[in-house]
Amino acid sequence: MNISAQIVSYLLKNPPQIEADILRAKRKFCKTSKIKNVPSNSELLKKYRKQTKKNEPLANLLRKRSVRTMSGIAPIAVLTKPHPCPGSCAYCPKEKNMPTSYLSNEPAVMRAILCEFNPYKQVQMRLRALQNNGHATDKIELIVMGGTWSSLPDNYQLWYVSECFRGTSDFPETKNNKQLTSTIRRSQPKNKNLFKKELIKEQKRNEKAKNRIIGLTLETRPDCISIKELQKMRALGATRIEIGIQHLDNKILKLNKRGHTVQQTIKATGLMRQFGFKITYHIMLNLPGATQAKDFA
Template structure:
């Protein structure tokens, strides 16, 4: 057999590898077992003496027709995206120089991108070789083309109608002040990803961040008082920090009420050619952690994560989501219960409600309710108002107005969470109004919440406000596409909706 393998070309060996992988997938399916595809590809490639694994697209193309219906969904790229109940479309802005260069004299020491970088035609913070960056370059950074092409890809892989239900904007703390937040609300943004990187003032100064830690705390406070979900970007292994100091900053980050984000993205520091950090590394003034130290650090950070914080990219919200295929089949409906967690953050009273299976640590859905601070600047939230900053039921995407008994979306968990939020707002917050920040789904959001009103879910609240997108939404703002605007609408109950819209694009959001 070995001599036979030596007589085969690499292409023929790759074909044998693909056939073997598909055979393992079919056997696992017929036996009702799960299989780790990455391990199967690695093991099989080694068996045939290949240094590279077979590509996923080649495996999908070789699946026998009679097995395509059952195997292709298991082979979809990045199923983790839709397992959370949403399909993410990333849009990159065109390269610009950072505005803080005018007073710091340079960009952040670790930043590889921008028009003046070694990578030239790349967005700030990116090299241009990331999949999202390459799609943006191919579209010449036209936001409409980026969105349309990506939506077309999603539609090819999903049978459901696709709707844009929210926009996330990545920005800096000094660009999260009142003026910026109001603008982002009009764009239909519901979640902010804020580049914090470090909670140490000296590190922010030494890395040319161009903002203070006080600006970080202020941006978190203002953003949450406006209803946004706040995701922080943190960068361990920066210069002049060290392992123990890195751990201490994450303890501070999760325990200090001035921080306490809703989500976290970890970006361990990379040394990339053309950056200021690269010059420090070449001269021996910076040395990064060893792989074992970095693994230990990330493990200790994850052990600190509170239940209400979602770590993007894993006990946090992410690894407990019911949509993850490995845990979906373990849920028993009679073991699911409502869990409540209260905490103080950024000047307000936060309540994190969730339906979960506590014994197995599986999350079905969550709701973030906030009693805003007295300093809130949004007129909709002044006085006796509580705001729902997030309502999400996890599980693979289910088409709007559809039911799938094997999935958890559209099974009533959202309504139950809203009922409990309304009770807390009325009885404990003393609020006479409840607000919900909603994205760009326009009439769908209005129909969902007005439907709750008709069944009496908010019978004790005198006013309901939905802070939605305005005509300045992404496509309309940049591309002047056609938009249909729904003016403020008075329903049978006194519920008020602000600036609803539906976007009419070729890709049919």
């Protein structure tokens, strides 16, 4: 019996009350067995699943950052490829080969880089990490980041979301789809119907999958919102829109070269509500020209 199995057996017989009890058990067995590398909680979880069907109190203590899925829904963030943004905001970092407004040292960005910004790989990597850390992934809120979604080509949007659904439905298996991937690289507009059909097929398949996407979030700008744009987002399966309004003062927006007005934000919000979308505002405090009073007005 290896060290992880020994620790799990001990914890099942001597139920820990707090996380510190687990750490003490790890140290005790590692010292006795003269092992330098202390097993991680994810390693213990793997052994726990093999040794017993259910012991929720122990699983809860072994689960890393249990607050992530406390609502019963697992959030999964993925990033789109680097692409030009219609805005030219003064505060954007604009790091080379990175999606606009994102930095290469952010955890979600580092995962995306490792996966070459491939949506299928990103989804599967995140699902695997969540499950290894004890989280349920049967209900998923997919959050697509990477800047202004609306500025991406239609073919890429259809392919990207389709691959997210496919990666979720396939998990834990991995299946290549070289035909679609090579087609999107050629970016031929005539293939739009192919991507639409593929998206509908994957959406339908995901309805009965073990890991289901029950919410899809896209991010964009107020000046990109229109009836046509919202219809496209609905067809993709979007349920929530994260919109970068940043501030509610036109002078501050102009000073920071935001490229849209408060009036456009109001109009965009009205349209999104008519379509029944959940709405998340992105707001920035302490922008050049702003004051504490204006930020909280």
